[in-house]
Amino acid sequence: MIRLTAELTPAGTSYLATGQGQPVVLIHGVGLNKEMWGGQIVGLSSDYQVIAYDMLGHGASPRPASGTDLLGYADQLLELLDHLNLPQAAVIGFSMGGLVARAFALHYPERLQSLVVLNSVFNRSEEQRAGVIARTAQAAEHGPDANAEAALSRWFSREYQAANPAQIAALRQTLANNDPQGYLTTYELFATQDMYRAEDLGTISAPTLIATGELDPGSTPQMAEQLARRIPGAKVAVLPEQRHMMPVESPRLVNQTLLQFLQFAHSRQNHIKGIVA
Incomplete structure (x- = not known):
């Protein structure tokens, strides 16, 4: 069993790092923390340097300043890479982390080796948007765990919960222990930024994978396909019978998908370097 001690960047971001090789950074979803990635840390660290960190307002990282936008969350990742002296990394973002990963890809393309967006949102329908805005209002009034039971039902199969x-x-x-203001700031971005700089997604040139679960009700296969169409050469993976928290519920299946893509991305980059040389 891998047991890691969390470390801090100068700005206070809490992170875990293990393994050697090309760096892979994992960004969790809203209300969660770096501990959600246990299955991926175990499954990827024999081939890669795996880094998981707490997003602003979550875990042991500092609360975001009022009005922080997605660029502020991307800047947190930039500071982490600078602290670790990593010129580039593969970035894997889950749910809200997928929005952060997209923002990082748009603002700091030179620091991105490859991009994976897992179970994340894009181009919500009016009904979907109304639902997430209502959940934001409930969180503002009742706290981070206001929607816990409904969230867990969306996230996991009934069999896994049982x-x-x-x-x-x-x-x-974990949901109940979130800092209320940090959670709310993050959730508001999650609720409203699914189309963040959508017109610029065509500028992303790094190898990209958009993946979700067949049964994910909030981050649907249709969303994954729409997002992938905006990014040149992006691959799509829809994992059968999986719900939202597939990295936790089915880590081996997700890890297999990630390892295949990371190997593809690495070989593609080596091919491009050979052509340039």
């Missing part, structure tokens, strides 16, 4: 009650209870506690 088989893993301790883990589900721990996740429920």
Whole structure:
């Protein structure tokens, strides 16, 4: 079992790092923290340097300043890479982390080796948008765990919830323990920024994978396909019978998808370097 001690950047970002090789950075979803990536840390660290960190307002990282936008969250990742002296990294973002990864790709393309967006949102329908705005209002009034039960039902299959009650209870506690203002600032961005600089997505040139679960009700296969169409050469993977929290519920399946893509991205970059040389 890999047991890691969290470290801090000068700006206070809490992160875990293990393994050697090309760096792969993992960005969690809203209300969660770096601990959600346990299955990926174990599954990827034999081939890569794996780095997981707490987003602003989450875990042991500092609260975002009032009015922080997605660029502020991308800047947090930039400071982490600078602290680790990493000129480039593969960036994997889950849900809200996918929005941060997209913003990072747009603002700092020279620092991006490859991009993976997992179970994330794009071009919500009016009905979907109204639902997430309503959940934002509930969180503002009642706190981070206002929607916990409904969220867990969207995130996991009923079988997984029944088989893993301790883990589900721990996740429920993680949601409740979030800093209310940090959570709300982040959730408001999650609720409103699915089309963040959508007109510029065609400028992303790094190898890109957009993946989600077949049964993910909030980050649908249709969203994944629409987003991938905006990014030149992007690949799409829809994992059968998977819901939103597929990195946690089915880590081996997700890791297989990630490893295949990362190997493809690495070979493509080596091919391009050979042509340039």
